[in-house]
Amino acid sequence: MSDFLSYFRQDNLPHIWCPGCGHGTVTGAIVRAIARKGLDKNKVCIVSGIGCSSRAVGYLDFDTLHTAHGRALAFATGIKLARPELKVIVMTGDGDCTAIGGNHFIHAARRNIDITTIVMNNNIYGMTSGQYSPMTPKGMYGTTAPYGNLERSFDLCELAKAAGATYVGRATSYHVPLLIDLIEAALGNKGFSVVEAMVQCPTYFGRKNKIGGPVEMLEWIKEGTVNVKAAASLPPEKLAGKALIGELHNAPAPEYTADYDELIAKVQRKFDTFQGGLYGCASNSD
Amino acid sequence: MTKPQAKLMQGNEACTLGAFAAGLEFYAGYPITPSTEIAELCSEELPKLGGKFIQMEDEIGSIAACIGASLAGKKAMTATSGPGFSLMQECLGYASLTEVPIVIVDVQRMGPSTGMPTSPAQADLMQARWGTHGDHPIVVLAPGNVRECFELTFRAFDIAESLRVPVIVLMDEIVGHMREKVILPDPATLKPGRRAAPESPAGYKPYAADSDGGVPLMADFGTGYRWHVTGLFHDESGRPTQKAETCDRLLRRLSRKVEKAAPSIESHFEESLEEAEIVVVSFGCSAMSALSAVRRARREGLKAGLLRLKSVWPFPDDLVIRACAGASGVVVPEMNLGQLALEVERSLGGRAPVRRLGKVNGELFRPEEIFEAIASVAGREAAE
Amino acid sequence: MSDQPPKSYLHVIRERYCKGCNICVAFCPKKVLALKSGKVFAERPWLCIGCKMCELRCPDYAIEVRAAEPEPDKGANGAEQDYCLPPEACDD
Numbered sequence: 001m002s003d004f005l006s007y008f009r010q011d012n013l014p015h016i017w018c019p020g021c022g023h024g025t026v027t028g029a030i031v032r033a034i035a036r037k038g039l040d041k042n043k044v045c046i047v048s049g050i051g052c053s054s055r056a057v058g059y060l061d062f063d064t065l066h067t068a069h070g071r072a073l074a075f076a077t078g079i080k081l082a083r084p085e086l087k088v089i090v091m092t093g094d095g096d097c098t099a100i101g102g103n104h105f106i107h108a109a110r111r112n113i114d115i116t117t118i119v120m121n122n123n124i125y126g127m128t129s130g131q132y133s134p135m136t137p138k139g140m141y142g143t144t145a146p147y148g149n150l151e152r153s154f155d156l157c158e159l160a161k162a163a164g165a166t167y168v169g170r171a172t173s174y175h176v177p178l179l180i181d182l183i184e185a186a187l188g189n190k191g192f193s194v195v196e197a198m199v200q201c202p203t204y205f206g207r208k209n210k211i212g213g214p215v216e217m218l219e220w221i222k223e224g225t226v227n228v229k230a231a232a233s234l235p236p237e238k239l240a241g242k243a244l245i246g247e248l249h250n251a252p253a254p255e256y257t258a259d260y261d262e263l264i265a266k267v268q269r270k271f272d273t274f275q276g277g278l279y280g281c282a283s284n285s286d
Numbered sequence: 287m288t289k290p291q292a293k294l295m296q297g298n299e300a301c302t303l304g305a306f307a308a309g310l311e312f313y314a315g316y317p318i319t320p321s322t323e324i325a326e327l328c329s330e331e332l333p334k335l336g337g338k339f340i341q342m343e344d345e346i347g348s349i350a351a352c353i354g355a356s357l358a359g360k361k362a363m364t365a366t367s368g369p370g371f372s373l374m375q376e377c378l379g380y381a382s383l384t385e386v387p388i389v390i391v392d393v394q395r396m397g398p399s400t401g402m403p404t405s406p407a408q409a410d411l412m413q414a415r416w417g418t419h420g421d422h423p424i425v426v427l428a429p430g431n432v433r434e435c436f437e438l439t440f441r442a443f444d445i446a447e448s449l450r451v452p453v454i455v456l457m458d459e460i461v462g463h464m465r466e467k468v469i470l471p472d473p474a475t476l477k478p479g480r481r482a483a484p485e486s487p488a489g490y491k492p493y494a495a496d497s498d499g500g501v502p503l504m505a506d507f508g509t510g511y512r513w514h515v516t517g518l519f520h521d522e523s524g525r526p527t528q529k530a531e532t533c534d535r536l537l538r539r540l541s542r543k544v545e546k547a548a549p550s551i552e553s554h555f556e557e558s559l560e561e562a563e564i565v566v567v568s569f570g571c572s573a574m575s576a577l578s579a580v581r582r583a584r585r586e587g588l589k590a591g592l593l594r595l596k597s598v599w600p601f602p603d604d605l606v607i608r609a610c611a612g613a614s615g616v617v618v619p620e621m622n623l624g625q626l627a628l629e630v631e632r633s634l635g636g637r638a639p640v641r642r643l644g645k646v647n648g649e650l651f652r653p654e655e656i657f658e659a660i661a662s663v664a665g666r667e668a669a670e
Numbered sequence: 671m672s673d674q675p676p677k678s679y680l681h682v683i684r685e686r687y688c689k690g691c692n693i694c695v696a697f698c699p700k701k702v703l704a705l706k707s708g709k710v711f712a713e714r715p716w717l718c719i720g721c722k723m724c725e726l727r728c729p730d731y732a733i734e735v736r737a738a739e740p741e742p743d744k745g746a747n748g749a750e751q752d753y754c755l756p757p758e759a760c761d762d
Contacts, residue, residue, distance in 0.1 A: 024729030078354025
């Protein structure tokens, strides 16, 4: 039995995703990054929200938490702050993370809490069969954008960086080796890390926008990206409309739960007369 | 330990100290009048106790973080008021279905909407029961004075941990903000309960329990059990399922859990209910005024009695029936347009006429307002 | 080019997992793979260069590429062998 499959709850496989959906590929990439880092399965906790991508945690052999739509990062914040020794990973979709979950996303980034967030961006709400999302490119189609999406989409990585994330990268389900490298680096960052994985949704986004099946969609994704290193030497017109892939931001900063543990130590030293228990604390809270 | 002495204490503070006595280790909240003092005290005292405090970006994040912390093995609490309580409803249902113990304090204020933030009300009673969608059990305790803010918050943790349920402490602006002389129990004499944990990961099933209201063993995340928690209906190993029979069994077990424990959850205060002809049924701040009114009525020869509910959900039908057995009339004073009254009427089933006494102007009942209702129900004009 | 014999690779196929999405077949740089009744198999395993892109890109974990041992064991062609079935269940 392959070492790779040992990270899965195999009696739950095969998984529910459609043939050619990119979520399986990204889930595999996360497992490969975890395996490379040699993380202890008992000390990894993976949290997801709601949506196709969020079903991933059910297949993974860790402490896993499939939460409410958009709230994975808030649940994960509770776990990480309560048990900082755990490696907390959040798997979320473009709608789950940037629409209903947007508020938690920017605040988790602002706090720089050590959570590795993988945003599986298929540009659509897949679970509810094809509505447009904040990551649907302007002009493209969804079942709720029958005349073409009027709205501009986020640049998720710029949003994460601006909000305070200290590691940000983007890759795709075509560029899997790069994706694994970025996830591995994100897992190593003591702070809020975001890896956007552009993935194909052949069933809805591909069909609704006549891009084609899984293979054509991967080619479409490949055409729409350019590596950040290569981009440096490319003329602007070559970069127009392309998403940059690779490591986009890496600036470690003090991590929230580490700072909080320091605060506890400092506070407890200051109140060294503190005898603990009910009356100890109430009386000296000057 | 120092002998416990009397202290002048605010309800919100007593509530927080009750949580500390129960072993609170994690608080996540969001500022909202009239509950903010709870968050402030937690932010100051939890670090001293080695616990964690976080102010989240909204109330949804607050309850979500509490559920996460509880899954990581920490006793967790949040406190809010109407508007925040409304935002917390989805995750409250999540905690109910996934059987994660947490305590939610709702210090009620005049609603709906922004309403009157600094004025008392008791109109979240039905929301506390049915605020979240779908059938679900809920336990709601209602302190009626400062000391009970301590006792019932402590009790809320015990119930949450023993039944793996979210428990709501339903306070109001009066009970939360008033100060009283209080002698709190010595924490050394209190033995806070804790969730029953499994022995070993081998064959651990996070949702296995006998169907008659059994409570499954609960492992902490990060201790080698590697279990799955989902808001979807799930089988005994936590795996999502749509099997009709499994889903039916899960939902009925969840309700049965609280039903079975109802006798031990039930708590109330009563005065001069023996052969009371007019029974006043109330809770929280309104019950304070009701007590004075009942005592005045007795002094003036009216056979009145008071039943003050300290646990409002599950609703104590038998207790209300017993208390009103000899009554020719029941008065239900509350700061809403008749929510407790609905339950009293339902449980009495016509045995006695119920006079609804709803006050919705943001001002606490004056005792004479309740006294006049007692007198009129007793068929006597209010004493000159 | 080194002068040892070209390495050969074993393609472990988990047919129960494969959904025939064709990603591995389309992007294999050496056109090693093909679909047979909706399931992948190594049609020209000798051309495989062991880049493992099929394994990495497979959304369903249905294919794994391993360097074949010098003397290939009897069930060499991974296509027939369904590693999902416990060995004792295979009637080879």
